[in-house]
Amino acid sequence: MAEQVALVVNGTAHTVEVEPRRLLVELLRDDLGLTGTHVGCDTSQCGACTVLVDGQAMKSCTMLAVQADGSSVATIEGLATDGQLHPLQNAFWENHGLQCGYCTPGMIMTAVDLLAQTPDPSDEQIRAGLEGNYCRCTGYHNIVAAIRAAAPELRAAATAGDGAASGATSAASDNAASGGEGR
Amino acid sequence: MVVDTLGTRLKRTEDARFITGTGTYLDDVRLPGMLEAAVLRSPYAHARIRAIDTSKAQAMPGVVAVFTGQDFKDLPALPCAWPAGGANGPIKNNLDTPRILALDDVKWTGEGVACVVAETRAQAMDALEAIEVDWEPLPAVVDTEGATQDGAPQLHENAPHNICFEWAVGDKEGTEAAISAAEVVVRQRIVNQRLIPNPMDVRGAIGRYESGTDEYTVWLTSQTPHIMRLLMAAFVLGVPENHIRVISPDIGGAFGTKIYLYPEWLLVAVVSKRLGGKPVKFIESRRENYQATTHGRDHVSYLEIASGRDGVVTGLKVKTYANLGGRLSTIGPGVPTTLYGRVLGGPYKFPNIYCEVVGVYTNTVFVDAYRGAGRPEATYLLERAMDLLADELGMDPAELRRRNFLAPDAFPYRNPSGLMRSWNGAEIAIDSGDYEPALDKALAAVGYADLAAAKQEAAARGKYLGLGLSTYIEVCGVAPSKWIGAVGEGWGAAMWESANIKVHLTGKVVVTTGSQTQGQGHETTYAQIVAHELGVPVEDVIVQHSDTQGTPFGYGSYGSRTAAVGGTAAVKAAEKIRAKARRLAAHLLEASPDDIEVEADRYFVRGSPDTAKTIQELAFAADLGFDLPEGMEPFFDETAYFDTPNCTWPFGTHVAVVEVDQETGQVDLVRYLAVDDVGKKINPMIVDGQLHGGIAQGVGQALWEGAVYDE
Numbered sequence: 005m006a007e008q009v010a011l012v013v014n015g016t017a018h019t020v021e022v023e024p025r026r027l028l029v030e031l032l033r034d035d036l037g038l039t040g041t042h043v044g045c046d047t048s049q050c051g052a053c054t055v056l057v058d059g060q061a062m063k064s065c066t067m068l069a070v071q072a073d074g075s076s077v078a079t080i081e082g083l084a085t086d087g088q089l090h091p092l093q094n095a096f097w098e099n100h101g102l103q104c105g106y107c108t109p110g111m112i113m114t115a116v117d118l119l120a121q122t123p124d125p126s127d128e129q130i131r132a133g134l135e136g137n138y139c140r141c142t143g144y145h146n147i148v149a150a151i152r153a154a155a156p157e158l159r160a161a162a163t164a165g166d167g168a169a170s171g172a173t174s175a176a177s178d179n180a181a182s183g184g185e186g187r
Numbered sequence: 188m189v190v191d192t193l194g195t196r197l198k199r200t201e202d203a204r205f206i207t208g209t210g211t212y213l214d215d216v217r218l219p220g221m222l223e224a225a226v227l228r229s230p231y232a233h234a235r236i237r238a239i240d241t242s243k244a245q246a247m248p249g250v251v252a253v254f255t256g257q258d259f260k261d262l263p264a265l266p267c268a269w270p271a272g273g274a275n276g277p278i279k280n281n282l283d284t285p286r287i288l289a290l291d292d293v294k295w296t297g298e299g300v301a302c303v304v305a306e307t308r309a310q311a312m313d314a315l316e317a318i319e320v321d322w323e324p325l326p327a328v329v330d331t332e333g334a335t336q337d338g339a340p341q342l343h344e345n346a347p348h349n350i351c352f353e354w355a356v357g358d359k360e361g362t363e364a365a366i367s368a369a370e371v372v373v374r375q376r377i378v379n380q381r382l383i384p385n386p387m388d389v390r391g392a393i394g395r396y397e398s399g400t401d402e403y404t405v406w407l408t409s410q411t412p413h414i415m416r417l418l419m420a421a422f423v424l425g426v427p428e429n430h431i432r433v434i435s436p437d438i439g440g441a442f443g444t445k446i447y448l449y450p451e452w453l454l455v456a457v458v459s460k461r462l463g464g465k466p467v468k469f470i471e472s473r474r475e476n477y478q479a480t481t482h483g484r485d486h487v488s489y490l491e492i493a494s495g496r497d498g499v500v501t502g503l504k505v506k507t508y509a510n511l512g513g514r515l516s517t518i519g520p521g522v523p524t525t526l527y528g529r530v531l532g533g534p535y536k537f538p539n540i541y542c543e544v545v546g547v548y549t550n551t552v553f554v555d556a557y558r559g560a561g562r563p564e565a566t567y568l569l570e571r572a573m574d575l576l577a578d579e580l581g582m583d584p585a586e587l588r589r590r591n592f593l594a595p596d597a598f599p600y601r602n603p604s605g606l607m608r609s610w611n612g613a614e615i616a617i618d619s620g621d622y623e624p625a626l627d628k629a630l631a632a633v634g635y636a637d638l639a640a641a642k643q644e645a646a647a648r649g650k651y652l653g654l655g656l657s658t659y660i661e662v663c664g665v666a667p668s669k670w671i672g673a674v675g676e677g678w679g680a681a682m683w684e685s686a687n688i689k690v691h692l693t694g695k696v697v698v699t700t701g702s703q704t705q706g707q708g709h710e711t712t713y714a715q716i717v718a719h720e721l722g723v724p725v726e727d728v729i730v731q732h733s734d735t736q737g738t739p740f741g742y743g744s745y746g747s748r749t750a751a752v753g754g755t756a757a758v759k760a761a762e763k764i765r766a767k768a769r770r771l772a773a774h775l776l777e778a779s780p781d782d783i784e785v786e787a788d789r790y791f792v793r794g795s796p797d798t799a800k801t802i803q804e805l806a807f808a809a810d811l812g813f814d815l816p817e818g819m820e821p822f823f824d825e826t827a828y829f830d831t832p833n834c835t836w837p838f839g840t841h842v843a844v845v846e847v848d849q850e851t852g853q854v855d856l857v858r859y860l861a862v863d864d865v866g867k868k869i870n871p872m873i874v875d876g877q878l879h880g881g882i883a884q885g886v887g888q889a890l891w892e893g894a895v896y897d898e
Contacts, residue, residue, distance in 0.1 A: 025309070039215035040208015042439070044387045045473040052387060080208030093206040097198055100876045104706025105205025106212065106387040106439025140387050140440050141706045142876060143883030 009073045013038065014082025022069045029053045029064035031072070032079060040080040040109050044138065051137030054110035055079045061117035063136070080109035083116070091157040092116060092150070101150030103141035111137050115151045123159045127152065189788055193719035196872035199711040200730075201704075210437040213391035213408045218466040221393070222251055224455060225311035226469065227301040227318050228478060229293035232327035232550035232896070233340065233513075236291055236300060236320060243317040244303055249310030252462060253318065254302045256288040259457060265448050266422040268414075269521030271352040271546060272677030278354060280677075281346035283548070285514045287423075287450045287457065292325075294342055294513025295552050296896075297478025299450055304458055304467055327550040329896040331510040332487045334549045342513060342548045351511055351546035352520060356528045357604045362541035365502030369493030373575045379564050381485035381510065381894040383477055384557045386705075388439020390480055391470035394455030398464050403431045403456045408438055410445045410703050411743030414680070416735050418448045418517070419456065431456075435733035441705040442884070443556040444481050446745045447517035482894055483557020485510035486523065486564050492572040498582050498590045502539040505531060505568065511546050512553035519555045520546050521678055525671075526561025526662070532602035533569045534622045534660045534838055535591040540604040551896050556745065558884055559661070566659045574656075585630060588658050592622045615670050617660065617836045620864075626658055629840040629862040641844075650846040652857075657841045664751030664835035683830035684748070685739035686757040688717060688764055690823035692810035694803030696721065696728040698760075701741015702753040703733045707877065709749060712869045716754055720761030721802055722788030739826055750869060751835050759827035767823060768805045774816040775800055775808060839863035841882075843889075854890060 006021040013036060020035045032038045032055065041064060044052030048066035055064045056078040064077075083090040092112050095101065102108040111134070118125065118133035125133065130148050139147060204210045241253040265287075270280035289300045301318050305311035326340035333339060334349040342349055366372055393406040403426070409415050412433040420428040438445060451469045459467045471479065488507040494500045509523035528542040573591075577584035593600055599616035634641065638654060645652035665671065668681035685701040698717050702709065710730040718725040732738055741753065765785060772790035773780040776798065784793050791799035800808075805823075808814065812821035844858040859882060868874050 023309070037217075038208070039211075042212065042388070043214070044389075047473065050387065080206075084207060089206070096206050097202045100199070100872045102202060102205055103708070103876055103880060104387065104438065104440040105202070105210050108205050109208045112206065138387065140385055140442070140884075141880045143879035145879045146876060
């Protein structure tokens with residue numbers, strides 16, 4: 005009893021046959037081989053599986069694959085453009101915002117959405133925005149520092165109207181339209 | 188000029204893959220034809236298995252095979268590698284360890300009883316629900332202290348009163364006499380609650396048997412790939428050690444839980460063989476991580492601390508009940524004994540210490556090392572004792588600590604709880620320390636002198652302000668093999684570490700190590716060390732690890748030991764490379780090796796720095812072998828095995844400033860300040876990160892975390 009799901013992932017259109025119970029994270033990891041999105045808790049608490057669905061941060065372990073039909077999904081693998089790391093990727097690297105790296109893709113994807121909604125966040129706003137993402141290694145201090153550090157560059161890029169730097173968010177919105185047409 | 192990065196905040200090499208989603212964690216490993224295994228776990232804390240019917244499960248879609256404990260009854264139970272040991276030799280341990288799958292009974296909720304192997308994970312999990320187990324539930328006990336009382340349900344025939352071992356250290360009579368004679372004695376029962384370590388990446392394993400070579404390849408979320416191979420081969424499977432290859436992929440945090448040999452590690456290997464060599468993966472859910480992966484801490488202790496009115500402590504007596512779970516994990520008994528009782532003196536000069544530990548079985552998952560393992564439990568008990576004593580004396584708690592600190596000239600110091608005693612002459616001692624300046628620095632930074640004013644100010648806002656203080660020592664860089672193996676500590680292995688360095692023809696350097704990284708950044712720090720030692724650019728050094736094929740044997744990463752022991756092995760290997768390079772340079776420059784000077788990457792005859800050979804030129808010459816000194820082997824390839832002569836003894840003071848809302852009891856951590864003696868920093872950024880993470884987990888235990896089994 006397979007269902008067909010048509011979606012755009014990191015700018016590429018896919019049509020995948022899935023069981024109705026298949027989770028979006030399983031589609032990404034097992035059907036498309038995009039293993040950068042991790043499963044941490046199975047219960048939508050830890051946020052390791054966070055991806056952008058039509059530009060919004062979503063926990064892909066708690067979304068059925070069929071619910072993503074017609075959507076545009078952005079994962080960590082699609083965040084760098086033309087070999088250039090996204091400012092958040094650079095900021096996590098520069099600020100030691102990761103240790104084991106397991107939560108990192110979810111943290112970064114959440115932060116993309118967070119900074120799109122709140123381009124100049126206070127530390128409190130960053131911490132509130134990360135409430136759904138767990139890290140067991142860093143104590144969060146350097147994750148907050150990394151997001152704070154990336155914010156000005158993303159603001160500058162947004163002001164300049166340069167879609168490249170704000171990356172996945174705008175790309176995801178564009179793709180949402182094309183994904184919608186593809187249904 | 189090559190930039191020396193040792194001691195700098197170099198960005199981490201491994202991050203390039205982690206920030207792009209291209210790391211390879213266990214569940215990211217995909218092999219052709221791979222099957223998925225799921226484990227049926229006991230819903231009862233204590234029960235007998237009367238019968239298991241797997242027929243319905245076997246008929247489910249996609250199911251390849253179903254196994255129960257009966258299928259593996261010819262294989263022995265898993266080993267306990269660290270039974271408690273007495274100061275004068277072995278003591279009686281009533282050992283009971285898990286099997287690959289439980290055979291006749293289960294001792295905790297979550298113990299594995301059957302396994303389904305199917306084409307997909309979903310199919311395997313569906314089939315678990317079709318397995319019918321005829322259970323006979325038995326009375327259970329989960330309380331650490333209560334399990335030893337008369338009438339408590341018994342778990343094991345070989346362990347009356349659920350006691351695995353009774354262990355003691357120190358001078359009982361002397362301590363009791365000191366307490367009897369003391370002007371002040373404080374007694375307190377304290378609990379160090381049970382914790383779930385909770386790495387973000389759960390446990391997993393993949394087994395693949397190759398019949399052509401009769402070899403097993405096993406991917407494990409393991410901090411100790413070489414030890415896993417040894418234990419699997421020699422203690423359970425009975426196959427030659429060199430017929431197993433263990434690979435640890437990227438590990439998403441461990442905090443101790445990934446040191447041990449788990450039933451599922453063997454399950455995937457054995458099942459792969461029984462299924463003709465098809466690769467079999469097991470990956471646990473978060474629920475299984477709570478139910479079937481080791482927990483930490485869980486001590487109930489009774490302490491008595493005695494002093495004069497002047498606050499000088501004369502004796503400390505402790506009795507601790509340590510919960511070990513329903514069956515023993517690999518090193519469970521070693522944690523509350525050697526790693527706890529023997530460091531109870533902390534940074535203090537206590538003339539008398541006596542500590543008894545009762546290792547207890549309960550119907551809970553196994554307890555083993557977690558984040559510091561034994562030492563945080565000791566520090567917690569000791570610092571609570573000091574605060575209670577200060578309160579009793581009406582003395583400033585910082586002043587009480589000052590009065591009891593070991594003086595800077597007290598070293599080397601051998602404490603009375605017998606950390607350093609041994610019957611074979613092996614001895615270690617706290618090598619150095621200067622505790623008061625760390626305390627002073629922390630107190631000055633936090634404004635301790637103005638505490639009364641701060642309390643008043645907080646009270647005006649409806650808050651109680653309090654300041655918590657901890658002065659500690661840690662035992663890191665474990666450990667001299669001669670001591671750990673021979674002192675009667677029961678540990679059945681050595682503790683040295685290894686490194687190999689190869690400088691290839693192009694001057695590029697490959698470092699391999701027997702240690703393993705779970706987020707600590709070893710690929711960066713080892714490279715910084717070796718680049719510094721050889722004078723090469725750090726980007727020319729890559730570090731390979733975590734695969735028993737291609738790395739020298741090592742005991743793995745835990746016990747705060749990798750930089751101190753493994754890092755020193757890397758230094759020693761580099762020294763060997765430099766010695767050979769010096770001999771080769773002497774040959775090529777027609778001089779005596781004694782006349783060769785080395786400056787970073789340059790080797791030259793003393794007084795003639797302009798005609799130097801670089802390490803890269805020498806590696807090129809060594810690799811080609813066209814013109815080597817008589818008897819010199821080609822290629823720069825050196826291995827060092829470093830057995831440390833002593834542990835390292837970092838110390839410091841941590842201060843927490845908290846506010847408690849007078850009406851709601853809400854606790855706010857207002858400030859946290861740490862002064863730590865970390866030794867020479869290889870990468871200060873990584874040091875900071877390790878401290879942040881450790882403090883966060885400590886705050887977690889203090890304020891929020893705990894694992895509770897209901898009755």
